[in-house]
Amino acid sequence: MFLARERAAKRFAGTPWRCNAEMPTGVLHGEYRLPGKAMAPLLRCLDSGVLSARGLDRVLRVAWTLADLTDRARPGVEETSAALGLWLGEER
DSSP, rough: OOOHHHHHHTTTSSSSSGGGOOOHHHHTTTTTTOOHHHHHHHHHHHHHHHHHHHHHHHHHHHHHHHHHHOOOSSHHHHHHHHHHHHHHHHOO
C-alpha cells in the first residue's frame, strides 16, 4: 500500500493534493479524465440512475487508487468496473 501512496504523491507533485481522495472534481474530469472505454460501465450506471454524479466521482477516485495498487499509469476498464462493484456492494 505504501507504493500506491508513493505513486499518487508523485502524480500530484506540484499540486496541493497528496492522494486520490483529495483530487477536485474539475481535475478528475479534466486533466485526469479517463478514456471512453474505461468510463463506459460508469456512464451506463449514471445514465440508468444507478449512480449519481457524486457517486461517479467517488468511484473514479477509487479506480485511481486501484490503478495505483496494481502499478498502472491510469485506470482501465478493470479498475473502473472493480471500483463500481465496490461502490454497489457487488463482486465484479
